[in-house]
Amino acid sequence: MGVTSYTQEFTSSVAPARLFKALVIDSHNLIPKLMPQSIKCIEFVHGDGGVGSIKQTTFPEGSHFKYLKHKLDELDVENLVCKYTLIEGDVLGDKLESVAYEIKLEACGNGGCVCKMTSKYHTKGGVELKEEAIKEGKDKAMGMYKAVEDYLVANPDAYA
Numbered sequence: 001m002g003v004t005s006y007t008q009e010f011t012s013s014v015a016p017a018r019l020f021k022a023l024v025i026d027s028h029n030l031i032p033k034l035m036p037q038s039i040k041c042i043e044f045v046h047g048d049g050g051v052g053s054i055k056q057t058t059f060p061e062g063s064h065f066k067y068l069k070h071k072l073d074e075l076d077v078e079n080l081v082c083k084y085t086l087i088e089g090d091v092l093g094d095k096l097e098s099v100a101y102e103i104k105l106e107a108c109g110n111g112g113c114v115c116k117m118t119s120k121y122h123t124k125g126g127v128e129l130k131e132e133a134i135k136e137g138k139d140k141a142m143g144m145y146k147a148v149e150d151y152l153v154a155n156p157d158a159y160a
Helices: 016-025 027-034 131-154
Strands: 003-012 041-046 054-058 067-076 081-089 096-107 113-123
Touching: 003 131, 016 027, 016 096, 016 113, 016 131, 027 041, 027 131, 113 131
Parallel strands: none
Antiparallel strands: 003 113, 041 054, 054 067, 067 081, 081 096, 096 113
């Protein structure tokens, strides 16, 4: 099994604790509301949101994928760090065993934050991932982050 790592970061005008609540803690409620065309529902199939919990994301009828499952590996609300792993779903295809993610939010000078994300793609056998395949997934994730950020900017009392 090979591991390919990618790191990216973006800045947001939203305070880090607010963004963390919306993007991590309550994502199962907020994201399907913001993106119903992309995500049908997100629900806990094991646990209640703490470490070890498993969330299933179900995609709408006609989507390229049916579902995926993430396991919560670490949740540090005080330091705004979340680690989770994509463990199941047709999105893994025949090339990936799993994908481990880490999100860390840090305050920056303007009252907003810097969001640092690391993805580690664990491939099956000697499979080598192509940059285009990774970019597609990263672009979808950035679209989701942007939708949450836009919602928080438009609704300053939400997740305050």
